[in-house]
Amino acid sequence: MSEPRKFHSVGTRPIRHDGLDKVTGRARFGADLSLPGMLYGKVLRSSHAHAHIRRIDPRPALQLEGVRAVITSADRPEIPSEHGTGGEGGPVDFRDLSRNVLARDKVLYHGHPVAAVAATNPRIAEEALGRIEVDYEILRPVLDVEAAMAPDAPLLHDDLYTRGVDPRPETPSNVAARIVIERGDTEKGFAEADVVIEREYRTETVHQGYIEPHAAVASTAEDGQSVLWCCTQGPFLVRSFCSKVLQLPISQIKVIPSEIGGGFGGKTTVYVEPLAILLSRRAGRPVKLVMDREEVFRATGPTSATSIRVRMGARKDGTIAAVKVRLVYAAGAFPGSPVVPGAMTMLAPYQLENVRIEGYDVVVNKPKTNAYRAPGSSMAAFAAESALDEIAQELALDPLELRLRNAVRTGSQAVYGPTFKAIGFVETLEAARNHPHYRAPLAPNQGRGVACGFWFNAGMQSTAAVNLTEDGSAVVVSGCPDIGGSRVSLALMAAEELGIPVERVRPVVADTETIGYNDVTGGSRVTFATGMAVIEATRDVVRQLCKRAALIWEVPVEQVEWREGEAHCRNGEAKDPLSLREIVRQAVRTGGPISGQASLTARGAGPGFGTHICDTEIDPDTGRVQVVRYTAVQDVGKAVHPSYVEGQLQGGVAQGIGWALNEEFVYDENGVLLNAGFLDYRIPVASDLPMIDTVLVEVPNPSHPHGVRGVGEVPIVPPLAAVANALFRATGVRFYRVPMSPPRVLEGLQSRK
Amino acid sequence: MARKSHVSTIVNGEPIEFLCDPPQTLLEVLREELQLTGTKEGCGTGDCGACTITLDGRLACACLVLAVEAEGRSIGTVEGIASGEHLHPLQKKFLEEAALQCGVCTPGLLVAAKALLDRNPQPTEQEVRYALAGNLCRCTGYDKVVRAVLDAAVEIGGESP
Amino acid sequence: MKSFRYEAPRTVEEAVALLAKGNGDARVLAGGTDLIVQMRTGVRHLRLIVDVKRIPETLRLEFDGTVLRLGAAVPCAAIREHRELRRIFPGFLEAAELIGSEQIQGRASVGGNVCNASPAADTVPALIALGAECVIAGPERTRSVPVEAFATGPGETVLQTGELLVELRIPAPPTGSGDAYLRFTPRTEMDIAVVGAGVCVTLDGEGRCTAARVALGAVAPTAIRVPAAEEALVGTDLGTEALELAAEEARAAARPIDDLRAPAWYRRHLAGVLTRRSLAIARDRAMRRA
CATH class of the missing domain: 3.30.465.10 (Uridine Diphospho-n-acetylenolpyruvylglucosamine Reductase; domain 3)
Structure with a gap:
């Protein structure tokens, strides 16, 4: 191995370029745009979780003064089943997408859109909704994922046949797909095991809980092109999804991404965006369509409730002999839960010879799930890492030691197939074991748990451009919305390659017509993949700078070397170095403006591993659990801007703690969400959490020029199990169901007696 | 339709007049009529703090104030925290210490944190956490936010001992 | 929010006159933190809002x-x-x-x-x-x-x-008194009480309880007083045993429901825990002020 590269910009902590606008209120988010003559849109949503739509009559709404357009599915082309790629690479059927945006014939969850209106102000739009007449034939809903699999369960789709079963079933069901990952011989493995446990785990539907509701402003010009301003993780995805749903050519849609107030995967599809476009086309005026919080909770994609069964066997020396898993994930109203990544990731940190994982994707009468940070992994890891903790307990092994004995290393084959290149899982386990936190004394009613997590990290497609300005600065143009500091990271990588201070690099996120195609901001891919494109584009610029210097010096370009922001001549002649500024100043004579561009499909995203230590304290009288200390250790490849890398870890942990302790969607028997607000959907508040310590382990990713690997997803994977394992060690009671809310914990404690 | 109400108020120190319907919240008027979009709507029910403003010096959620109530009152928003080109120490610390990720909760957090430091110039970590409990942030886990507020308090204390 | 009329009277008399004319479709606006949410979410539709914050x-x-x-x-x-x-x-x-x-x-x-x-x-x-x-x-x-x-x-x-x-x-409670309020919520803040307990006790010079009031929230359709708990306290030194007895009475008096915030059994249990804990705080306060 060569010496680790010395960086001058990458690894520093400059102020982000977009920061000033964000602390002064100038930054413009999805709902912050207003246009002259703009109308306000509202969506009529189903008041039933499962029903046929017999009839919709929008005419009374149109008669209200100030109403300019009403749309129902009758105003939209019906589209055939067509499979494409969703936000984070998962499959999407555009027919389902279209029906999720606006119900056709049948509503499948409470809150499913059935019509939309545009009016001169929001109150008129609201009143108009009340005038739209919808006649429903109410059907029995099915909400629980196990109940939905039962043969007599109400069917959501009468044309849904389970995929992945041979022969293809002859009757439709709510089971959309079955997948199997298998290696070795589990029966043989269990026979060789000294200890075998079998457990069942349940997790509930939880929401990403981004603070900014979905918002879109659409404006349609006389030539038929609609310009859409919206908060999204993927402006190109919005463009292509709107084009599918509305059957418009791509050229008729331009998407300008606003600043985005959180997404965590939840803004990688479309909801209000196509409706805003359609309303603006119908009304001939700009339309702003903003969800309120209740709509966000009722009708945007949360992540799956799950039911998981794990059978795990180990030998006395701690080797995991066999694991057998059944994963059942609720997809919501249409197929497409994250059961596949759940199955692939849940045992990825371990070298296992005998494994069988069977996964089921099941539809229920809840909103269609969407990506949520490391989609599918947190629930699977809750089960796997809880089971491992029990094995450690049974074998009287330190839980980190147990994991070390089974950990994947560079060259190990992953459960899901490929061979790991340079990875740092063992390093995170060792760093955790050596951390003072792991040996710190505990107070009464406290316990300490550990858990690990894995995420592939995505690559996918990116385009970036680097333009030098006439005063020798650089503008870095990308098409990936910056959801948590990626702009400054891209600027740092460009500054690194150019050898100029990051303050002279201006990073911007462009619209869909100003930069080439980019996949979504998601899957922890932007700093890795778009970063790679930025580096390639910058290296292109550097090559041009060298060429220009060669022209100025009248030497062959091979004699020019770029160092620390200057061209140096290597041919021995005493030539003063030429600065970037100087070369740009002379650019008009040497070939004109200098800019570079790169488009790529990024390969070799380095997988991420994390190990977390969690201390909980329990109030034995009430069952209330407080996390009192937390340390997250993660292999981050190379931390481009360490503060924002730490921030990713801290944020993911906080979401995981919320999921572990209090967050859950509570539905009544009719499928109505009872806690569609931040009061009763309890995400952590500042006083609920301790400081969250981070340890950044840096094992460079060999596929990236700066060693970058994605960091954002891994930190939400371990917390559920880390909290449960800590709680077990505080109380002697094992919790198999999250959230571990106070009544459930107290019930557990009382059962101990 | 009923006639609109005429409201005279002070926003960030400047006299402002506007017309509104009684059902319009102050948040809607700030954002849609006065184009002061720094104040955000996260929930509309007072549970997230993204629309935090001051009303006659006290914190409030602009989503739970009727615009007509603002008659004769003084309103402070995130746009009024910096004085001219000079950032408030809180704004500086938020930037230096990466106390924001997506930034949508940042305006509300800054208004609430400033109110805290105006009232209690040397808060403990615990006091900061409870004072900011009404401002949901889903990105940061609050760690860097709390540190930035504590460090801003130190900086302000150092400026005027 | 649906359309309504807004008035901000300057005197109690004006306010009362407006409310009387409003005939049930009128509501008082003070801080608005409940009312505006109720109107926004469609729980309440009103024709008249009487803002009373301009009345001395x-x-x-x-x-x-x-x-x-x-x-x-x-x-x-x-x-x-x-x-x-x-x-x-x-x-x-x-x-x-x-x-x-x-x-x-x-x-x-x-x-x-x-x-x-x-x-x-x-x-x-x-x-x-x-x-x-x-x-x-x-x-x-x-x-x-x-x-x-x-x-x-x-x-x-x-x-x-x-x-x-x-x-x-x-x-103001008499000399030798202490009051306390505790509630239980899953989060530390920004939550609705699953159960709340408000108590006030008075001690005489010898440390004997001469008066006690115990009230519980969220365990019945309205907040309730628990006279049996109060009786269990008066005459005692508010020791562990007396507090436990009062807690027992609080549990017995609670008539909670199951809802999304907590099951009834849990609320009943908490009624006891919070009664005991709030009484201990109130007792210590009373002792300091005796």
Whole structure:
């Protein structure tokens, strides 16, 4: 191995370029745009979780003064089943997408859109909704994922046949797909095991809980092109999804991404965006369509409730002999839960010879799930890492030691197939074991748990451009919305390659017509993949700078070397170095403006591993659990801007703690969400959490020029199990169901007696 | 339709007049009529703090104030925290210490944190956490936010001992 | 929000006249932290909103050493800023401070908390424990109703059409007394009480309990007093055993329901825990002030 590269910009902590606008209120988010003559849109949503739509009559709404357009599915082309790629690479059927945006014939969850209106102000739009007449034939809903699999369960789709079963079933069901990952011989493995446990785990539907509701402003010009301003993780995805749903050519849609107030995967599809476009086309005026919080909770994609069964066997020396898993994930109203990544990731940190994982994707009468940070992994890891903790307990092994004995290393084959290149899982386990936190004394009613997590990290497609300005600065143009500091990271990588201070690099996120195609901001891919494109584009610029210097010096370009922001001549002649500024100043004579561009499909995203230590304290009288200390250790490849890398870890942990302790969607028997607000959907508040310590382990990713690997997803994977394992060690009671809310914990404690 | 109400108020120190319907919240008027979009709507029910403003010096959620109530009152928003080109120490610390990720909760957090430091110039970590409990942030886990507020308090204390 | 008329009268008489004419479709606006949410979410449709924050009587905050006169629209933040009150009514202040965030505190009033008549209202058990009274102005007369009799059900009160809660009168507890309020919520803040317990105890020179009031929130359609718990305390030294007995009575008196915030069995259990814990705090306060 060569010496680790010395960086001058990458690894520093400059102020982000977009920061000033964000602390002064100038930054413009999805709902912050207003246009002259703009109308306000509202969506009529189903008041039933499962029903046929017999009839919709929008005419009374149109008669209200100030109403300019009403749309129902009758105003939209019906589209055939067509499979494409969703936000984070998962499959999407555009027919389902279209029906999720606006119900056709049948509503499948409470809150499913059935019509939309545009009016001169929001109150008129609201009143108009009340005038739209919808006649429903109410059907029995099915909400629980196990109940939905039962043969007599109400069917959501009468044309849904389970995929992945041979022969293809002859009757439709709510089971959309079955997948199997298998290696070795589990029966043989269990026979060789000294200890075998079998457990069942349940997790509930939880929401990403981004603070900014979905918002879109659409404006349609006389030539038929609609310009859409919206908060999204993927402006190109919005463009292509709107084009599918509305059957418009791509050229008729331009998407300008606003600043985005959180997404965590939840803004990688479309909801209000196509409706805003359609309303603006119908009304001939700009339309702003903003969800309120209740709509966000009722009708945007949360992540799956799950039911998981794990059978795990180990030998006395701690080797995991066999694991057998059944994963059942609720997809919501249409197929497409994250059961596949759940199955692939849940045992990825371990070298296992005998494994069988069977996964089921099941539809229920809840909103269609969407990506949520490391989609599918947190629930699977809750089960796997809880089971491992029990094995450690049974074998009287330190839980980190147990994991070390089974950990994947560079060259190990992953459960899901490929061979790991340079990875740092063992390093995170060792760093955790050596951390003072792991040996710190505990107070009464406290316990300490550990858990690990894995995420592939995505690559996918990116385009970036680097333009030098006439005063020798650089503008870095990308098409990936910056959801948590990626702009400054891209600027740092460009500054690194150019050898100029990051303050002279201006990073911007462009619209869909100003930069080439980019996949979504998601899957922890932007700093890795778009970063790679930025580096390639910058290296292109550097090559041009060298060429220009060669022209100025009248030497062959091979004699020019770029160092620390200057061209140096290597041919021995005493030539003063030429600065970037100087070369740009002379650019008009040497070939004109200098800019570079790169488009790529990024390969070799380095997988991420994390190990977390969690201390909980329990109030034995009430069952209330407080996390009192937390340390997250993660292999981050190379931390481009360490503060924002730490921030990713801290944020993911906080979401995981919320999921572990209090967050859950509570539905009544009719499928109505009872806690569609931040009061009763309890995400952590500042006083609920301790400081969250981070340890950044840096094992460079060999596929990236700066060693970058994605960091954002891994930190939400371990917390559920880390909290449960800590709680077990505080109380002697094992919790198999999250959230571990106070009544459930107290019930557990009382059962101990 | 009923006639609109005429409201005279002070926003960030400047006299402002506007017309509104009684059902319009102050948040809607700030954002849609006065184009002061720094104040955000996260929930509309007072549970997230993204629309935090001051009303006659006290914190409030602009989503739970009727615009007509603002008659004769003084309103402070995130746009009024910096004085001219000079950032408030809180704004500086938020930037230096990466106390924001997506930034949508940042305006509300800054208004609430400033109110805290105006009232209690040397808060403990615990006091900061409870004072900011009404401002949901889903990105940061609050760690860097709390540190930035504590460090801003130190900086302000150092400026005027 | 649907259309309505807004009025901001300057006197109690004007307010009462407006409310009387409003005929049930009118509602008082104080801090708005419940009312505006209810209107926004469509729980309430009103034709008239009477903003009482321009009436001097509803903004009164006066303590003369024996009685606190608390105008119905005074925001919780103002109560907290008062220099003397925390020493005299620590339990009541704890309850008032627990209502919502700092942002909510800037607007929400105790009067509004009482009039909203949620079974889980934080200040109500604390006010009952102190024997507070509601002063109500009406078209015919002004009357006074104890806080414990004010709410008649969830969202329902004794207020008749045209009546207005003007102020709360909260007597300072006698020497040797201590009050306390505790609630349980899953989060540390920004939550609705799963159960709340407000208590006030008085000790004589020998450390014997001469008077006790125990009130619980969120365990019945309205906040309730628990006389059996009070009886279990009077005459004792408020030791562990007496507190346990009172907790037992609190559990027995609770008539909670299952809802999304907690199952009934859990609320009943908490009624005991919080009664015991709040009594211990109140006892220690009383001992310090004996």
